[in-house]
Amino acid sequence: MRVTFPHMGFMHIPIKSLLEGLHREVVVPPPITQHTLALGIKYAPESACLPLKIGLGNYIEALEAGADTILMAGGWGPCRFGLYAQVQRDILQELGYDFQMVILEAPDSKISQLFDQLKRLGEKVSFFEAVQAIRFAWYKTAAIEKAEERYLFTLPRTIDKDRAEQLWDQVLLGIDQAKSRKAVDEILNQALQAWDGLPLHHEPVLRIGLVGEVYTVLEPFSNQNIARNLGRLNAEVSNSIQLTEWLNDNLFKGHLIKSRTPHINNCARPYLPCSVGGHGRETVGTTVNFAHQGYDGVVQVGPLTCMPEIVAQTILIRVAKEEQIPCMTLYFDEHSGNAGIQTRLEAFTDMLRRRKALQTENSDFQQGGTCSAVLSRG
């Protein structure tokens, strides 16, 4: 059995580690490229959303590379994602691929059901080994998230943005190859130190919350690397969703760490008191949460035609007004030209800077400071 799975951000690193811990041979799909997307577009239903198409491309490339088993998350609820594993399986079968598809479902009641599912995936694995494998994979994820946080903090503040980006790519490679917790710690600490040592500039830095559909938030290929682009515009990006959080909420039913979901739902309540499928409610809730934390703006991302995000987008108009937080929505599809996205991001950060400058000026005025006559432009 040679197992593969779809890409989503850096998720392949912990999943690979987990499966190897279960004594499985793993075929990580090649990094997502235009070719991956082209394959997905060719065989997926035209009206399906981007995550299905890219995922399908991942499978085809992995099957070609020798995989014979696909591991995919299932799900339920009004978002189409719950059905994607089945649709993708049918398409691949029609194309004549010989493979087995294992669909991981979140347990209904007991966490042990999930451990059982994972254990069955393994070969001659004791319960203890299964738990060890999960814990090491989790350790890697937490380390990467810590690195990501520092990277997203450093990128907008440093002059040497190329170097900051290189370090991030190196951390991902290093942690992927690490075999022990000690090795993970070493790589992480080295990178943290290197980021801290980069030369800084003294321009003001914006803080922007990235909210929206989980795949588009987590997978840089699908969002045209928005965090990097904003970082280069001196804006620090905070993701509304972390991979650990998503896995904890969706697969482990909140058993691993304390879930933020009740708090986020509370934030959403005045605007959206119920679930609308997908991440609709989380989008609204995390936007409110970012506003409470004093962020300068929020960018909502989603795949084109994503119903829950369309619902959330409409509600964000009211959130933006009442919580005083500018929001911009970007939908992504197969188009590759990034001039349009770049223009919108530049315009958005320009706007945030001016609004921020004006606010500072007003508060200076209230505190008795002098108000400079004209705002500087640009």
Next chain:
Amino acid sequence: MQYFLGVDIGSVSSNFVLIDQQQQVVSKVYLRTNGNPVNAIREGFQSLRRQMPEDAGIAAVGATGSGRHLADIILGADVVKNEITTHAVAACHYDPACQTVIEIGGQDSKIIILRDGIVYDFAMNTVCAAGTGSFLDQQAARLGIAIENLGEQSLASSRPVRIAGRCGVFAESDMIHKQQMGYPMSDILMGLCEAMVRNYLNNVGKGKKILAPVVFQGGVAANRGIRKAFEKSLGLPVAVPENHDVMGAIGAAILAGEAVSASQPTRFRGDGFILEGDFKTRSLDCQGCPNLCEVACIMRDRKILSYWGDRCRKWETSLKPAAQAVVV
């Protein structure tokens, strides 16, 4: 006498303006990009040069539009700004009290909400060009009417017909149907204008609070039918500035003027660089990974000025100022 140059290289038109120290437009050039922005930039610059007074010097350059980076490479810009910011700056300069800017260009349309002279909110059309100048262009061509006369003709209408505005294809089939029913041309044209305005307000303007004064700019603002349809739909007067077609360039010029100061000399490359050399663009398929990025490259004679279009930025960052390669 020192002037500031603003250029707006769009998908459909390329605009050039020269403003003086008092931010008044001295001369302007509006020409079609025709899919060849490099040519458009040189041609536009040349014809602007001819209009300029003999003793005039260029003290600063601002570039905007989707081709702003290309303009920067060829002209040497002090400010490279997105279209939202430049249009807002120009609208504020035209009417400092302005609260809403409607801008409809060749392939995109935008709304900018201003409060107290700063951009408060904005939106651009997303994936479809149904409500933009290209669509009007195409329909005018189909009906055999010069695009310049479309607005005038529609003003004669007393009873505009209803045309679906959501999609260019739907609109076209609706128009054909109404023509076949025998409606007068002016009513159909006004119907088209109203459909475009409805589309704009429902998509681009969705959820935005449109307050007077409203300034309407961009190439489509020349169309008096569209302007009338906006006024009817909004119930507000809509002002169209005299230089509505080059507002982006004006904004870029104003920003450029603010950016250069005694301590910051201009990056303008000078007439010789722009007008004498032979500029060429080439594209190459990078074989570095399966992305197979199409990398564009611009050269002046044999010197490579810039690469762009690669996802990993390998090519883009390969030309640090010190090491500019020479292609043999």
